Amino acid sequence: MGKTQKKTGKGRLDKYYKLAKEQGYRARSAFKLIQLNKKYSFLEGARCCIDLCAAPGGWLQVASKYMPVNSVIVGVDLVPIKPIPRVVTFAADITTPHCRNLIRGELKDWKADVVLHDGAPNVGTAWVQDAYSQSELVLMSMKLAVEFLLKGGTFVTKVFRSADYNNLIWVFKQLFGKVEATKPPSSRNVSAEIFVVCRNFLAPKHIDPKFFDPKHVFKDLSANAPIEDISKQAAAQAQVNVFQPEKKRRKRDGYADGDYILYKEAGAADFIKGDDPVGFLGTMNKITFKTEEEKKWLTMEMTTEDVEADCEDLKVLGKGDFKALMRWRTSLREELGLEVKTKDTEELTETVEVTDEAIDPEQEIEEELARLNAEAAARTKRDRRRANEAKQRTIQRMQLQMTAPLDIGLEQQDQSLRLGQDDVFDLEDTKRGLKKKHALEQLLDGEADGDSCEDEEDASNDDDEVLDEEEERERKLRTLEQDLDGLYESYQERMRERDAKYRVKEARRKDKSREEWGGIKRGGSDEENESDYEEGGWDTVQAVKARIDESSDSDLSDEDEDEIPAKVAPSSKKRRAEEVIDLTKGAKKARTNATAIQNGTMDAKLSRSAEAWFNQGLFKSAGIDNIEFNNEDEGLDEAEEDDIDMRDASGSEPETPEVRGPFCTVYSVINNKPQIESDDHDDFEIVPLAEEEGDIDMWDVEDEDEDKINQEKIRQHGLTTAEAVSLATQLVNREKTRTDLINDGFNRYSLNSKDDLPSWFLDDESKHYKANIPVTKEAIDALKAKMRALDARPIKKVAEAKARKKMKAAQKLEKAMRKAEGVNETSDMTEREKAKQIEKLMARGMSTKKKQKEIKVVVAKGAHKGLKGRPKGVKGRYVMVDSRMKKEMRAQKRRDKASKKRK
Ligand SMILES: C[S@@+](CC[C@H](N)C(=O)[O-])C[C@H]1O[C@@H](n2cnc3c(N)ncnc32)[C@H](O)[C@@H]1O
Numbered sequence: 001m002g003k004t005q006k007k008t009g010k011g012r013l014d015k016y017y018k019l020a021k022e023q024g025y026r027a028r029s030a031f032k033l034i035q036l037n038k039k040y041s042f043l044e045g046a047r048c049c050i051d052l053c054a055a056p057g058g059w060l061q062v063a064s065k066y067m068p069v070n071s072v073i074v075g076v077d078l079v080p081i082k083p084i085p086r087v088v089t090f091a092a093d094i095t096t097p098h099c100r101n102l103i104r105g106e107l108k109d110w111k112a113d114v115v116l117h118d119g120a121p122n123v124g125t126a127w128v129q130d131a132y133s134q135s136e137l138v139l140m141s142m143k144l145a146v147e148f149l150l151k152g153g154t155f156v157t158k159v160f161r162s163a164d165y166n167n168l169i170w171v172f173k174q175l176f177g178k179v180e181a182t183k184p185p186s187s188r189n190v191s192a193e194i195f196v197v198c199r200n201f202l203a204p205k206h207i208d209p210k211f212f213d214p215k216h217v218f219k220d221l222s223a224n225a226p227i228e229d230i231s232k233q234a235a236a237q238a239q240v241n242v243f244q245p246e247k248k249r250r251k252r253d254g255y256a257d258g259d260y261i262l263y264k265e266a267g268a269a270d271f272i273k274g275d276d277p278v279g280f281l282g283t284m285n286k287i288t289f290k291t292e293e294e295k296k297w298l299t300m301e302m303t304t305e306d307v308e309a310d311c312e313d314l315k316v317l318g319k320g321d322f323k324a325l326m327r328w329r330t331s332l333r334e335e336l337g338l339e340v341k342t343k344d345t346e347e348l349t350e351t352v353e354v355t356d357e358a359i360d361p362e363q364e365i366e367e368e369l370a371r372l373n374a375e376a377a378a379r380t381k382r383d384r385r386r387a388n389e390a391k392q393r394t395i396q397r398m399q400l401q402m403t404a405p406l407d408i409g410l411e412q413q414d415q416s417l418r419l420g421q422d423d424v425f426d427l428e429d430t431k432r433g434l435k436k437k438h439a440l441e442q443l444l445d446g447e448a449d450g451d452s453c454e455d456e457e458d459a460s461n462d463d464d465e466v467l468d469e470e471e472e473r474e475r476k477l478r479t480l481e482q483d484l485d486g487l488y489e490s491y492q493e494r495m496r497e498r499d500a501k502y503r504v505k506e507a508r509r510k511d512k513s514r515e516e517w518g519g520i521k522r523g524g525s526d527e528e529n530e531s532d533y534e535e536g537g538w539d540t541v542q543a544v545k546a547r548i549d550e551s552s553d554s555d556l557s558d559e560d561e562d563e564i565p566a567k568v569a570p571s572s573k574k575r576r577a578e579e580v581i582d583l584t585k586g587a588k589k590a591r592t593n594a595t596a597i598q599n600g601t602m603d604a605k606l607s608r609s610a611e612a613w614f615n616q617g618l619f620k621s622a623g624i625d626n627i628e629f630n631n632e633d634e635g636l637d638e639a640e641e642d643d644i645d646m647r648d649a650s651g652s653e654p655e656t657p658e659v660r661g662p663f664c665t666v667y668s669v670i671n672n673k674p675q676i677e678s679d680d681h682d683d684f685e686i687v688p689l690a691e692e693e694g695d696i697d698m699w700d701v702e703d704e705d706e707d708k709i710n711q712e713k714i715r716q717h718g719l720t721t722a723e724a725v726s727l728a729t730q731l732v733n734r735e736k737t738r739t740d741l742i743n744d745g746f747n748r749y750s751l752n753s754k755d756d757l758p759s760w761f762l763d764d765e766s767k768h769y770k771a772n773i774p775v776t777k778e779a780i781d782a783l784k785a786k787m788r789a790l791d792a793r794p795i796k797k798v799a800e801a802k803a804r805k806k807m808k809a810a811q812k813l814e815k816a817m818r819k820a821e822g823v824n825e826t827s828d829m830t831e832r833e834k835a836k837q838i839e840k841l842m843a844r845g846m847s848t849k850k851k852q853k854e855i856k857v858v859v860a861k862g863a864h865k866g867l868k869g870r871p872k873g874v875k876g877r878y879v880m881v882d883s884r885m886k887k888e889m890r891a892q893k894r895r896d897k898a899s900k901k902r903k
Pocket of ligand 1: 026052054055057058059060076095118119120137
């Protein structure tokens, strides 16, 4: 019972239902159109679309989303549709001329590029009748479509697979160039619906009206096969229904013709005494107890309340209920003497086909041997793989100093026990257990119908299954993960398509993630191999692990250890030299900006030691381009400052460009990249890499030059996060040393295995699973001050306008001065006149007042009366006024003048 209800109840609330809710579509059917459009792309280029049978409006929402902005969308349905932006809707029956007129009125002489039809008549009558009216509705919608469709247009319709299906397709093919039937993934499998996409409307001049006449297009249902044939067909169908009640709704191949009545009742006697109880249960809705004999059966012991309830409505029964009814029938028949017990058992077991062919015993032994061999091989393979995995894990832990050699034994013990490493709660195992138990119960019950036979087979195969269960589980997990990955990708894709904000966020996140821990950094690399050396600690460890495996579990040989640094060393120098140049620039900036807080607000907050640091000559001496920082935590070595110039005159690189300074370290820490250093000298300790690049998992580093980019960013904007500022301050104040920071870089967040983890999970982790770098109050205050300073700055346009004004004033002044010089040099003027003239010129040059252009007032009288356009003889700007206005203006001027004088 339960199963059937699920399909109609919560079972219907599938992922598309949830997606529709999530994305604001009114109906899950919206996804059908989305998927159809994805396949055939008919909406993107359409300028006019008619949706027939559009309520509640899911398809209209999709059309409005995917069609160009100015397109016309019209929706019609029997029931009114809630308004949708830029969609016109009507409530009308699509089979009526009224509906046609409404659409015509809306479209005027426009033609539609797409006509959609997802109509479904109101169900309730027999299915065959429903199918018929559905097909009829399709025909009607096609009639409307061809009337409004543009040549080359598309008609999308829903049809049900019934006897009329082929006829409909034939008609479509007469009118459209391409006709394809498809079932989008969002259409439930249990539904017989299919979508036909008819493209390239041929727009023939004359269309035979018979194409739209259901009588001609479809078969006459009344002229069907005789009733006995129909009932036989129904009975055959019913067999399937009884043993697989959950499948009884599958009607994709169409229903038996002529089976008009949906609700059927029959007496219990027909069931008990009839020859075909299974067919009976499949076709009937109810078993009645009307006759005296039947009523007597009701009082019998075997007719339990459950049986009675089951008889009430056969359509809602599950497999178990049908079995119960069959058992009831058998026992009643025994009671009535219609059947003897042995025969009954026979009957029940007759569905079990035992194909007991004579098997050669030798062949049997060989087969058994082969099976056992295969079993043993599989087991050995599995054990070996597990042992390898455990070994790799141990080595990795040892490398990270997480495991003492003593632990190894413990782990191996765990491995041998295996139990401890399995999931405590494994659904699959539980299921299998239940399955076995069920099979056992069935055997004890002695049930022997088709299904129990299946179960028995299952039980007998269980031993074999145990062998493959591990693989099976892994396979399932893989499939599940792939599915999830796929879904996640499509989710991201959708988000990207829909949401510009999301794209920006993603881009920002990627930017940010670049600043996060990128693994153990190598000192440098060859140009061409640079990207390989960008890899992180985990990959490096992985690579080492791979090598260890290759050299059959032995530690790295001395040879290997020597070999790799030798390979890397020359390029590392070059790389470091490049960093020096970048860093020195960073340091120069830092000098002026004090720990890269460019506005200097941080200065006040810095401790004395920090001040001392920034007061060093290094920061004060202007024009220093190349500064070498000492690699020691103690700060700059005076002696080494003399060796500041890293490049000789020819620009060639220095031999030993050993440069690491606090800013470099801060930068590394901001990037969360610990750099492994040896204690005794300044060079990096190179963590050996595997030779085979293919073995190395790449980090998600998108830009090979990310270090440079980040350094550039810091140079331009300073340290922008509170974490970075805190670390920089701590470093400068000697509260932390580089070694501390490097050690901090190895945290529980940085070296997790990323093996086989799905991308959606990694994405999520990269957002949230990271170390919390402590921030100080001072750092936050400094950043706030920086932001305040930024806020206080005028906006670009204002600044530009001011600058323009300033420039113009300067130009004016310059011009005045030039003129004044000219006046000064003239000989035909007295000194007094010259001085006066120069004073005048300079006053004009200094004045910021704009000379207002004169506007001529023209009175609209005489020749100018009623004149349109420029009056004759008037040049420049003018304004037409009537004489009154002119007088008033003159009076105003007089008054102004008088009041000025009085002042
Ligand atoms: C499956 S729904 C359509 C869902 C719609 N495509 C959506 O996405 O929201 C079928 C619709 O067909 C409508 N319908 C059935 N017969 C109709 C007719 N003769 N004229 C207009 N609409 C009809 C029903 O009212 C029902 O709303």
